[in-house]
Amino acid sequence: MKSLIDMSTPVGVWLTEELSLVSRVLFEHLINKHPDVNTLCNELATYKGKMLRPSLLLLSWRVLHPDTETPQSVRVAAGVVELIHLATLVHDDVLDEADLRRGARTINSLRGNEAAVMLGDYLLSSAFLLCSTIKNPDLNLLLGEVTNTLCAGEVVQLSNRNNMDLTQEQYFQIIHDKTASLIAASCEMGGVLGGGNEVQIRVLREFGDKVGTAFQIKDDLLDLLEEENLVGKPVGRDVEKGKLTLPVIVFLQENPDIKSVLLDVMKSGNTKTLREILHSAGSIQTTIEHVNELVTTAVDGVMGEFEGPTVAQMCVMVAGLQTN
Amino acid sequence: MKSLIDMSTPVGVWLTEELSLVSRVLFEHLINKHPDVNTLCNELATYKGKMLRPSLLLLSWRVLHPDTETPQSVRVAAGVVELIHLATLVHDDVLDEADLRRGARTINSLRGNEAAVMLGDYLLSSAFLLCSTIKNPDLNLLLGEVTNTLCAGEVVQLSNRNNMDLTQEQYFQIIHDKTASLIAASCEMGGVLGGGNEVQIRVLREFGDKVGTAFQIKDDLLDLLEEENLVGKPVGRDVEKGKLTLPVIVFLQENPDIKSVLLDVMKSGNTKTLREILHSAGSIQTTIEHVNELVTTAVDGVMGEFEGPTVAQMCVMVAGLQTN
Numbered sequence: 001m002k003s004l005i006d007m008s009t010p011v012g013v014w015l016t017e018e019l020s021l022v023s024r025v026l027f028e029h030l031i032n033k034h035p036d037v038n039t040l041c042n043e044l045a046t047y048k049g050k051m052l053r054p055s056l057l058l059l060s061w062r063v064l065h066p067d068t069e070t071p072q073s074v075r076v077a078a079g080v081v082e083l084i085h086l087a088t089l090v091h092d093d094v095l096d097e098a099d100l101r102r103g104a105r106t107i108n109s110l111r112g113n114e115a116a117v118m119l120g121d122y123l124l125s126s127a128f129l130l131c132s133t134i135k136n137p138d139l140n141l142l143l144g145e146v147t148n149t150l151c152a153g154e155v156v157q158l159s160n161r162n163n164m165d166l167t168q169e170q171y172f173q174i175i176h177d178k179t180a181s182l183i184a185a186s187c188e189m190g191g192v193l194g195g196g197n198e199v200q201i202r203v204l205r206e207f208g209d210k211v212g213t214a215f216q217i218k219d220d221l222l223d224l225l226e227e228e229n230l231v232g233k234p235v236g237r238d239v240e241k242g243k244l245t246l247p248v249i250v251f252l253q254e255n256p257d258i259k260s261v262l263l264d265v266m267k268s269g270n271t272k273t274l275r276e277i278l279h280s281a282g283s284i285q286t287t288i289e290h291v292n293e294l295v296t297t298a299v300d301g302v303m304g305e306f307e308g309p310t311v312a313q314m315c316v317m318v319a320g321l322q323t324n
Numbered sequence: 325m326k327s328l329i330d331m332s333t334p335v336g337v338w339l340t341e342e343l344s345l346v347s348r349v350l351f352e353h354l355i356n357k358h359p360d361v362n363t364l365c366n367e368l369a370t371y372k373g374k375m376l377r378p379s380l381l382l383l384s385w386r387v388l389h390p391d392t393e394t395p396q397s398v399r400v401a402a403g404v405v406e407l408i409h410l411a412t413l414v415h416d417d418v419l420d421e422a423d424l425r426r427g428a429r430t431i432n433s434l435r436g437n438e439a440a441v442m443l444g445d446y447l448l449s450s451a452f453l454l455c456s457t458i459k460n461p462d463l464n465l466l467l468g469e470v471t472n473t474l475c476a477g478e479v480v481q482l483s484n485r486n487n488m489d490l491t492q493e494q495y496f497q498i499i500h501d502k503t504a505s506l507i508a509a510s511c512e513m514g515g516v517l518g519g520g521n522e523v524q525i526r527v528l529r530e531f532g533d534k535v536g537t538a539f540q541i542k543d544d545l546l547d548l549l550e551e552e553n554l555v556g557k558p559v560g561r562d563v564e565k566g567k568l569t570l571p572v573i574v575f576l577q578e579n580p581d582i583k584s585v586l587l588d589v590m591k592s593g594n595t596k597t598l599r600e601i602l603h604s605a606g607s608i609q610t611t612i613e614h615v616n617e618l619v620t621t622a623v624d625g626v627m628g629e630f631e632g633p634t635v636a637q638m639c640v641m642v643a644g645l646q647t648n
Contacts, residue, residue, distance in 0.1 A: 032476050034476050034480050036480050091441055094438070095441065118419070118475060118478045121411075121445075122475035122476065122479065128464070128467070129465070132461065132464035133465065140456035141459075145453060147449035148446065152357075152358050152361045155361050155364060158438055159360040
């Protein structure tokens with residue numbers, strides 16, 4: 001995926017600088033008096049991605065304050081949502097028994113499941129501690145609610161492993177809970193810290209919700225479609241782990257009579273054949289269209305409420321999710 | 325271990341009623357819109373113990389307000405510390421690969437490590453959410469700090485598995501971080517919610533710190549000394565998991581010349597022989613004396629600052645830790 005930041009604009013330059021400050025806040029906050037903890041946290045370097053959540057938090061704040069110096073509380077909150085995200089990645093990799101992430105070995109593969117469980121807990125706890133330093137009770141409440149939603153989403157996803165009757169409604173609920181909720185909360189937090197009114201905060205939240213949903217559908221699609229070296233992690237894991245994703249659900253819904261054929265292909269782990277079937281039935285195209293529609297609706301919503309270069313950067317960031 | 329509450333006093337009766345209200349707060353808070361989450365939380369019933377942490381929080385509040393109706397915020401905070409404790413138990417059992425707790429099967433043994441990891445995360449997150457509903461930023465900060473300490477303690481303990489050179493200082497730091505810190509924070513939270521002054525809060529915190537340390541040394545001792553049916557969980561796990569506990573550290577310190585003999589006995593997993601060696605060398609007696617001294621100092625400290633039936637109940641609770 002190409003960079004999500006348009007560096008030809010002042011907003012892009014601002015965002016890049018702010019993200020580097022957020023990284024510093026985050027990693028300095030993780031420093032512990034026990035060297036064993038620091039050694040473990042150092043392994044996180046490879047987990048650092050594009051920082052979508054902090055970016056959207058920062059931009060959501062900035063649409064309300066295009067000409068103000070960024071307050072430290074906004075950077076801290078951006079660090080908080082990234083920490084929560086890192087915690088979920090570390091525990092997800094334990095759950096998925098994943099060995100690779102972004103082309104590097106996972107914490108569980110390097111240091112064992114036990115260390116990965118404890119590191120995830122430390123990150124989760126550090127996120128709450130960092131959020132509490134802002135001393136804004138509404139923000140703590142928002143964070144508590146979204147992490148509860150995330151965890152519940154993971155539990156529901158786990159309970160539905162190998163559920164070959166998973167409905168679209170269930171799939172959307174799971175990806176809302178485990179992914180979109182945190183992205184929506186990131187936008188909402190930016191709005192809350194920016195002192196936005198009820199409508200502005202709702203618009204930002206809904207933008208994040210749609211973007212987050214599109215993002216997860218796209219991520220699931222990459223697992224199915226891409227080659228390993230492009231994704232930086234093994235592909236076809238969802239099929240292997242009995243996780244139904246949108247193209248498969250769409251296919252099963254439209255072709256209930258050949259359900260057993262598809263399930264046999266999935267069980268055999270033949271991702272190539274699976275791709276061909278889903279391609280020729282149009283299920284992959286339907287999924288791509290769904291992503292594109294979500295992105296379009298998200299952009300329309302936020303452009304209807306805000307204007308200027310900040311919201312333009314938000315839309316550039318999101319446009320990267322669209323595929324053809 | 326016998327009941328820690330003296331039911332012949334009004335404070336004992338009050339505490340019993342309050343603990344039942346705290347349990348209700350806690351389990352109602354865990355109810356989720358997703359039935360899968362509730363099913364998993366229902367497995368927690370067997371994890372419910374004597375509720376030492378909420379008891380000490382309630383009593384610490386009450387020493388400052390012996391004649392006031394208990395505010396709901398105190399019960400909520402008591403539920404928060406118990407939730408944190410439950411979260412650590414669930415993740416500890418994953419780390420220890422434990423099959424039994426309090427005579428019943430553990431969550432990891434019943435539902436798998438993955439579900440146990442997610443349940444622990446859900447409990448941790450629920451604790452933060454519940455704490456945030458009190459809308460007291462100091463309390464959130466205190467909670468964030470203590471959970472960070474707990475997690476760091478677990479990481480350090482994990483890093484020191486099979487470290488046969490663990491010093492007393494390292495051992496005390498680990499048990500402070502992973503156990504005493506939460507018990508100390510429970511007492512401190514009671515003091516903070518009770519509006520105690522600086523000295524009162526410090527005395528309560530130090531009481532919890534000493535009690536918590538005594539509690540963990542005693543717990544480690546039970547793992548070594550007791551028969552399985554008395555403890556409700558398999559014994560000798562510490563030896564098996566390469567965790568040095570106080571009697572062994574004391575022995576190694578006093579008998580460095582026969583270190584290899586003791587390590588061979590530990591490696592062989594012969595808990596009976598280990599007990600005999602530690603008994604005859606007096607290391608178990610030294611450990612018991614240490615517990616008793618901690619309890620005496622804790623009681624003296626809190627009795628020097630407070631008086632009346634509430635502090636008496638605190639001391640009764642703690643006296644149960646003493647052994648002869």
